[in-house]
Amino acid sequence: MRVAVVGQGYVGLTGAVALALQGHSVTGVEQDPGRLRTLDAGEAPVFEPGLPQQLTAALATGRLRFTDGLAESHRWAPFDTVLITVGTPPRSDGSADLSQVTAALEQAGNLLPPPRVVLKSTVPPGTSSSLAGTCPWLRERYAYNPEFLNQGSALEDWAAPARVVVGTWSHDSERALRELYAGVTGPWVVTTPTSAEMIKYASNAFLAMKISFSNEIARMCCGPDTDVDQVMQGVGYDPRIGHAFLQPGLGYGDSCLPKDTAALAHWASSAGIPAPLLRATIAVNDAQAGLALQILRTELGAALRDATIAVLGVRYEPWSDDLRAAPSRTVVPAILGEAARVRIWDPATDAVAVAKLFPAADAVPDLSDALGGAHAVVLLTEWPQAIEADWPRMAARLAGPRLLIDGKNCLPPSGWPACPSATGVSAPGCPPRPRPRNPSWRHEPVARTAPSFR
């Protein structure tokens, strides 16, 4: 099939590459001149493990090209299907900004002969229906097909999704999608566009709720003889619950969960639906990022204003360069507001990018140097280099009180002169205790992408 993929971000580029490798003729359409230049040079403008290699392989087939002109390409050789994978960022009130979606739909709707249009961007329930009110052609040749891929395993998730959800009013659109995704495995759920939109939001709300739930339980596991890791390990072995997304820490902060929970809460408010569970999920998460500063205040007291704090990692996840809602964006400015100095170590983010994000902090390229003389360490990313570091030696480089706040609950406690508390925090005065290190129950196994960061 001849396919256009409008929007070459994490979702669109992954899809364009995967569809080209599956034998389709694909045109990636991107309006950002910088991203387009990078694509034209054969490089991926977003970081995703394996994507550069697969992009090279797809370009070598001659079935993948990039452009900023959807209409010109269509005139030259019409597309059968246009996939829309543009952004739906949050507005300040939490609602989803649909301006990129409506602009892309308008462009696709003006094409002659008319192609089939498949919207993959995450949009609030009822969006397709309300758009069909003003664009009647949507009822004939349209499907809403939400994307569920995870950054870090995007290509695998595209090829073998847990499910393919298709919301459409037309059997022809379903048939066309089955042809397009012939190489994709996974069960299909074919439904109305509004149900498909709700499936995407409900899935992310549920995952967010699991994280907030484990953070709430973590606060209850504060006694010396309660280990939240073992509690969650025991809970997750129940197949009705599962281990995924049960890891306590400083809260969820990827590019989807914060924005999609906020958008669903906003949508529910507008519909007059109270949604207390969703609101509690968001409230727990909002409080979680503030925990780092709260612990620094409690443990360092007045000494905080003269203290040097080392922050390890600015990303939410090591396998993604997406910083859109990373907890570092809340945690670092909060610490900068009260501590004398903040040093940031992140092996994949250069000093210029750190300075742009946090102008008052110092980017330090070496982990050991970042810790030297610091009074406390706040770990925000599960970098393999940090997890596997020689922590007894690292701890010796610190100045008192040698506080470690493990915001991802990922460090082995051995050798640290403190113990992990309920929220993934190591604080002085507690005896060390063993922590299970079975990656299978973690919500994102660190081992899976570790080699690419060495």
Ligand SMILES: NC(=O)c1ccc[n+]([C@@H]2O[C@H](COP(=O)([O-])OP(=O)(O)OC[C@H]3O[C@@H](n4cnc5c(N)ncnc54)[C@H](O)[C@@H]3O)[C@@H](O)[C@H]2O)c1
């Ligand atoms: N990133 C993820 O992990 C993920 C996972 C599942 C679903 N989603 C959803 O998929 C959608 C896309 O997410 P993303 O992270 O890839 O977004 P992104 O912001 O990384 O990429 C969107 C791209 O679309 C381009 N664009 C916007 N309007 C355009 C137009 N009219 N013509 C050409 N290009 C245009 C932008 O310049 C940008 O490069 C969002 O709705 C998101 O919620 C994202």
